[in-house]
Amino acid sequence: AQSVTQPDIHITVSEGASLELRCNYSYGATPYLFWYVQSPGQGLQLLLKYFSGDTLVQGIKGFEAEFKRSQSSFNLRKPSVHWSDAAEYFCAVGEGDSSYKLIFGSGTRLLVRP
């Protein structure tokens, strides 16, 4: 069965520092990949998605992610974290060749030190 693994439950970074959140997926073909952010008490907001083409994807709020087929990874990065980035981040993959039936990872909670 397909799965998504986010190995880091919590990550703490200092404001202004760089950030990388890890995501690994299992799927034989090229998947549809997504990163969502969830602020406390809120629904999910799409940060970026990869469907095909350029493996470096730019998203909102200064985030980017790189699809690496050889490593089955889709890590999320940001060069300089702001205090407002503190939230929970979810990686998701489309089930099979679907772009709308999503399988989510268990999430990474980001804490930002002043």
Add this chain to the structure above:
Amino acid sequence: NAGVTQTPKFRILKIGQSMTLQCTQDMNHNYMYWYRQDPGMGLKLIYYSVGAGITDKGEVPNGYNVSRSTTEDFPLRLELAAPSQTSVYFCASDSLPGQGLDTEAFFGQGTRLTVV
């Protein structure tokens, strides 16, 4: 523009009771979804719909039912509530998933349900 609206925001049910979680969107999206989020976990797809009159099961459909009589509304029905259905429920909608980078799923703010 209201987006995706879910009601109620909170609800406590007794075991065996039933209820309907309401979801409505005003973006004329064809695709709608129901997810549940258990503590410390990612979202799991319960049911989805690709248009009015069409619904299908997701990963965890047992104990739930849905209907899609209009484009705007996608209610989720819980029959015979059980403690295992204690969760946060999210409704989402999308226009044309997979058709381009300018489409995305919009989520409601969630319904926190406790079954006691």
